[in-house]
Amino acid sequence: MGASFLPITVFTVLWGVVGIVCPFFAPKGPNRGIIQVVLMLTAATCWLFWLCAYMAQMNPLIGPRLSNDTLIWIARTWGQPYTV
Amino acid sequence: MGSLFRSEEMTLCQLFLQSEAAYACVSELGELGLVQFRDLNPDVNAFQRKFVNEVRRCDEMERKLRYLEKEIRKDGIPMLEIPGECPEAPQPREMIDLEATFEKLENELREVNQNAEALKRNYLELTELKHILRKTQVFFDEMADPSREEEQVTLLGEEGLMAGGQALKLGFVAGVILRERIPAFERMLWRACRGNVFLRQAEIDTPLEDPSSSDQVYKSVFIIFFQGDQLKTRVKKICEGFRATLYPCPEAPADRREMAMGVMTRIEDLNTVLGQTQDHRHRVLVAAAKNIKNWFVKVRKIKAIYHTLNLFNLDVTQKCLIAECWVPALDMETIQLALRRGTERSGSSVPPILNRMETLEDPPTYNRNNKFTIAFQNLIYAYGVATYREVNPAPYTIITFPFLFAVMFGDLGHGALMAAFGFWMCYKEKPLQAKKIDSEIWNIFFGGRYIILLMGLFSMYTGLIYNDIFSKSLNIFGSSWRNNYNISTLEENKLLQLNPDSWDYLQSPYPFGIDPVWQLAEANKIIFMNAYKMKISIIIGVFHMLFGVCMSLWNHLYFKRRISIYVEFVPQIIFLTVLFFYMVLLMFMKWTFYGATIDHFGSQEEDIVKSSGFCAPSILITFINMMLFKTDENPRTQCDPTMYPGQIGLQKFFVLVALVCVPVMLFGKPYFIMQERKKRALQGQQPLAENAENGTAGGAPVPASHHQEEDISEVFIHQAIHTIEYVLGSISHTASYLRLWALSLAHAQLAEVAWNMLLRKGLKSGGYEGGVFLYVVFAGWAAISVSILVLMEGLSAFLHTLRLHWVEFQSKFYAGEGYLFQPFSFEVILDSAGQGEE
Numbered sequence: 041m042g043a044s045f046l047p048i049t050v051f052t053v054l055w056g057v058v059g060i061v062c063p064f065f066a067p068k069g070p071n072r073g074i075i076q077v078v079l080m081l082t083a084a085t086c087w088l089f090w091l092c093a094y095m096a097q098m099n100p101l102i103g104p105r106l107s108n109d110t111l112i113w114i115a116r117t118w119g120q121p122y123t124v
Numbered sequence: 125m126g127s128l129f130r131s132e133e134m135t136l137c138q139l140f141l142q143s144e145a146a147y148a149c150v151s152e153l154g155e156l157g158l159v160q161f162r163d164l165n166p167d168v169n170a171f172q173r174k175f176v177n178e179v180r181r182c183d184e185m186e187r188k189l190r191y192l193e194k195e196i197r198k199d200g201i202p203m204l205e206i207p208g209e210c211p212e213a214p215q216p217r218e219m220i221d222l223e224a225t226f227e228k229l230e231n232e233l234r235e236v237n238q239n240a241e242a243l244k245r246n247y248l249e250l251t252e253l254k255h256i257l258r259k260t261q262v263f264f265d266e267m268a269d270p271s272r273e274e275e276q277v278t279l280l281g282e283e284g285l286m287a288g289g290q291a292l293k294l295g296f297v298a299g300v301i302l303r304e305r306i307p308a309f310e311r312m313l314w315r316a317c318r319g320n321v322f323l324r325q326a327e328i329d330t331p332l333e334d335p336s337s338s339d340q341v342y343k344s345v346f347i348i349f350f351q352g353d354q355l356k357t358r359v360k361k362i363c364e365g366f367r368a369t370l371y372p373c374p375e376a377p378a379d380r381r382e383m384a385m386g387v388m389t390r391i392e393d394l395n396t397v398l399g400q401t402q403d404h405r406h407r408v409l410v411a412a413a414k415n416i417k418n419w420f421v422k423v424r425k426i427k428a429i430y431h432t433l434n435l436f437n438l439d440v441t442q443k444c445l446i447a448e449c450w451v452p453a454l455d456m457e458t459i460q461l462a463l464r465r466g467t468e469r470s471g472s473s474v475p476p477i478l479n480r481m482e483t484l485e486d487p488p489t490y491n492r493n494n495k496f497t498i499a500f501q502n503l504i505y506a507y508g509v510a511t512y513r514e515v516n517p518a519p520y521t522i523i524t525f526p527f528l529f530a531v532m533f534g535d536l537g538h539g540a541l542m543a544a545f546g547f548w549m550c551y552k553e554k555p556l557q558a559k560k561i562d563s564e565i566w567n568i569f570f571g572g573r574y575i576i577l578l579m580g581l582f583s584m585y586t587g588l589i590y591n592d593i594f595s596k597s598l599n600i601f602g603s604s605w606r607n608n609y610n611i612s613t614l615e616e617n618k619l620l621q622l623n624p625d626s627w628d629y630l631q632s633p634y635p636f637g638i639d640p641v642w643q644l645a646e647a648n649k650i651i652f653m654n655a656y657k658m659k660i661s662i663i664i665g666v667f668h669m670l671f672g673v674c675m676s677l678w679n680h681l682y683f684k685r686r687i688s689i690y691v692e693f694v695p696q697i698i699f700l701t702v703l704f705f706y707m708v709l710l711m712f713m714k715w716t717f718y719g720a721t722i723d724h725f726g727s728q729e730e731d732i733v734k735s736s737g738f739c740a741p742s743i744l745i746t747f748i749n750m751m752l753f754k755t756d757e758n759p760r761t762q763c764d765p766t767m768y769p770g771q772i773g774l775q776k777f778f779v780l781v782a783l784v785c786v787p788v789m790l791f792g793k794p795y796f797i798m799q800e801r802k803k804r805a806l807q808g809q810q811p812l813a814e815n816a817e818n819g820t821a822g823g824a825p826v827p828a829s830h831h832q833e834e835d836i837s838e839v840f841i842h843q844a845i846h847t848i849e850y851v852l853g854s855i856s857h858t859a860s861y862l863r864l865w866a867l868s869l870a871h872a873q874l875a876e877v878a879w880n881m882l883l884r885k886g887l888k889s890g891g892y893e894g895g896v897f898l899y900v901v902f903a904g905w906a907a908i909s910v911s912i913l914v915l916m917e918g919l920s921a922f923l924h925t926l927r928l929h930w931v932e933f934q935s936k937f938y939a940g941e942g943y944l945f946q947p948f949s950f951e952v953i954l955d956s957a958g959q960g961e962e
Contacts, residue, residue: 047635073127074497074519081523086585088667089531090636092660093589095712097604097633099719101737102652103622104605104645108614114641115607 043098051090059083128497128519130682131510132452134487134945139447140477142467146436146445149466149476150429150948151213156462157949160450160488164437173434178216181223182427188226189420192412195233199406201413211418213425213950222422229412236405243401244335247394250387251332252300252343253371257384259326259345260298260373264380295356296349301368303327303342309366313348316358322349347373421954428953448481450488450945487512490945499575500525507930508940513682515675517934524668526578528928531664532867532921533579535875536587537594538914543580549573579922589637590868594909595876597643604630605641619647625720625736653872657865659711659743665861665932666704669854672936673697679937691792695785696850696936702778704858707747713767714740730762739763750775789847794839801836849935857932863924871917878908 060083063076106114141149153159165173196203214222301309306325313321324347331340346368348359363370374380437446451459456478463476489510493501501518503525510516533539549556550573561567569576591597608628609620622628622641633639638656642649673696680688718740724732733739739760746767749756755765755772766772886894886901934940 044632044635051636070127070492071494073129074522077519078522081520081527085523085527088664089527089586089589089660092663093637093656094633094635095715096656096659097639098715099717100624100629100633101718101720101740102648103624103628104641104649104652105619105621105647106641106645107619107647108617110644111607111609111614111620114603114605114644118603118606120606120608 043094047094051094052087055083055087055090059087128491128493128501129516130513131489131491131516131942132454132945133513134450134490135453135456136481136483136485136487137449137451137456138477138479138481139449139463140439140479141436141445141447142472142474142476143443143445145467145470145472145474145476146433147216147429148470149463150432151425152462152466152469153459154213154425154428154432154948154950154953156458157947157951158452158455158459160945160947161432161435162448162450163435164446164448165435170434174436174438175430175433178219178430179427179434181219182423182430185223185226185423186420186427188230189416189423192226192229192233192409193416193420195237196409196413196416199409201406201409203413203416210950210954211421213429214422216426219426222419226419229408232408233405236401236408240398240401240405241335243394243398244333247391247398248332248335249369249371250391250394252345252369254384254387254391255328256298256300256345256347256371256373257380257387259328260347261380262326263324263347264377294349294351296347296373297356297359297363297370298345298347298373299363299368299370300328300343300345301363301366303344305366305368306344306346309346309362309368312362312366313359316362317350317355320350320355321359323347324349420957424954424957425950428948428950432948452490452945486942488945489514489942491516491518493518496574497522499572502571503575503926503929504934505944507934508938509942509944511939511942514939514942515679515682515937517675517929517938520671520675521929522578524671524933525925525929526575526582528664528668528864529579529921529925530582530586531661531864532924533583533871533918534586534590534868535592535594535871535913536584536598538871538875538909538918539580539583539585539587541580541910541914542918543577543584546573546575546577546580550577579918590872591638591640591643592872592875595643595872595879597638597640599640601635603639603641604632604634605639606630621648623720625722625724627722629720631722650869654865654869657868658862661861661864662704662858663708663711664864665858666700666708668861668928668933669857669936670697670700670705672933673700676937687793687796691788691796695788695792699782699785699789699851700854702782703751704854706775706778707743710743710746710767714743717767733762734764741767750779753779786847786851789850790843793843794836797839798836853935857935860932861928863928867917867921867924871913871921874917875909875913878905878913882908 059080062079066072066075066079170176193203310323310325313323325344326346327344328342331342333339334341348363350356350359360370374383433445435447439446460478463478467475489512491501491510497518500521501516503521504510504516504518530539533542549570553573556570561570587593588598605622606628607614607622608626609617613620638653642652645652673693676696677689677693680686680693718735718737720736721727721732727733739762745756753776882901882905886898886905889897
């Protein structure tokens, strides 16, 4: 159940760098403010979008309903789970 | 320099220009393009202004130039345009030179044209005559044919020849007529002369040039034989009526031959003369073509300057012109410098004076955009120009617009196509701009190239998250789902569901985006995706609206509307938070607290059941019940009635808080205004400004004082409308964000249909013919993908995004009641003139 540490850290840090660290290094000039806003909003929207997709699958309430052909193909190509 | 977050500070200035220096100064200002002049003689008729004569002369010059241009176009001579080089506005005295040059050129050209036309007419006549002589020769030869002559004689007999007591003499006329008139002509002749004429005609194979219209026309030679003078006049009249040209044609063969010789030599001579005339014309035009663009620029600049000077007021002493203009406060230095340059150039000794003026008027809105931000700014302007110094939504739109678009358009493949197109336009920006393509549709695309690029890039990102590329998915990180069914179960059941509480699910989600297994789950993919996409639509929407309300705080702070912060912003944000942001929190809670527990499939343990999907509440029902103060009887007795302890109480509190916010929004501001007025009445004086109500920005003077007189009932009505709009709006706007889900669903489904109906069939076909079939099918699929899925769906998603920004986002803070700063700028004037002419 639940989240794993690695992807959450990786993507949060990634977008954190874009949205929080990068604005400090925006080039000086008349457009500095705009570049900062662009970076921050990009990071915020992209992170939120990723987070929602991640959390929606964190605790699945239903599983995918697949046809038996697909399942056989899955068993062949993706392998069997650990316990079997 | 100015940033894009607010429009620039503007000042109204008065400008005193010495008469001699005015022209040069205005010219410098036009090059600069930072000054908007106001019309100081609005009552004066356009024909009674001071420089109307000069404007007229410029008009005349422009007319001549257009004539020249037309002639140059006609000859297909390329007009040189040196990019980046733009001549300065010439001195007023140069105007006379220019006028003289154009006059000379025009006259010369007209003369040449006239001569050429006369020569051509002459040439045409001679050619027609040549053809007549040649063709009629054939007719006469036939007549002279001895065998036919015999026939004729026998047919008519001696008697017939002597019938009228006189020798039968056939007369004839020969001429040339337009070929399409021949049938009518023939019929007319037959009827009018009762069949007593004989018409022979032959087509001229080569088309002849009509000198007046210089069109190529096909003509025919005809010859008419008749008897008697009466018929002759009649035939001639008919010929005239049909615009046929008649030519004298001698009867004797020897004369004809001689005439033909003469005609030939004259044609030769004419040809040489005509060639020389054309050469001359060509030389004149080539010389003009080199300069014509330059001249156009010069004339238009002069005209613009005089037009601007017409807006000025003349001083009583007639020595000085007075102008009023709006200027960006930051550019005062630059403008002073330009004015000084202008004075130096004109050699005047008196420097111009630029005075700041105090005004009660609202200044124009001016945002300093670059080529990247202008596209987004135009999206905002299309809704309304920002009120002076109001928060400008454009900087935020740069990202939120492509993002919301991409939520609806999320597909890696389609996004990549769009991004590639956008990138190509940005990469080839300069050459494409230089081409000046005239198509309106192209210009729309090209103007929005940066928007298209960003929309494409964001669509690629959301496509990755949706794990959707042309309705297929990528398995980059390895799916979290496995098959656990053994072979016999698989064989027996057509459809099987994987269980999240067994090791079918690897117990940690796919790290980036939606698990690829869902794209394969044709049976319940939609159920899963709908639940997910609806939730994110609301989440994104609520964040977007909260952002908009926060912008209004920034506005209130800037305009120092303290009261508005307390009785508008605070209740607004509380209302939105306790209702809709709370709903968003519930969604996150549902995602976190409810789920399957590994190895407890079908378990009846209390804890397990309570946190399982079986007990997960519907957020929508929970929210509705919250608003209605209702607790739903949970039919599932094993489950908790609430998501967390104390939920019912907290929700009741939230709704009450939200309800309390409504009267605060409704009566708060009118109440404070009333208080203020009472206080003032008690003090028995009129304070300078109602700072609390419509505070002043920066050092700008107080806006017009009619606000003070505003009736209190009007304030109430205004506030009521505002409040109702906000309260109802926050509900309907939240629902409105569901369009993100709806369009994204539609897009994904359409893409899937296109794949399944077309490309899949092609991919399934085998063999040699299958390859050919696939080739055809792929073409169809690609065409549909680009035209419907990228273009049409893109357009619809674009429009929905636009609406989400204009209505749902901007209604929270944006008044948009300003008017645009339109500086006097040569660049703009030349651009619009250049477009109008093409």
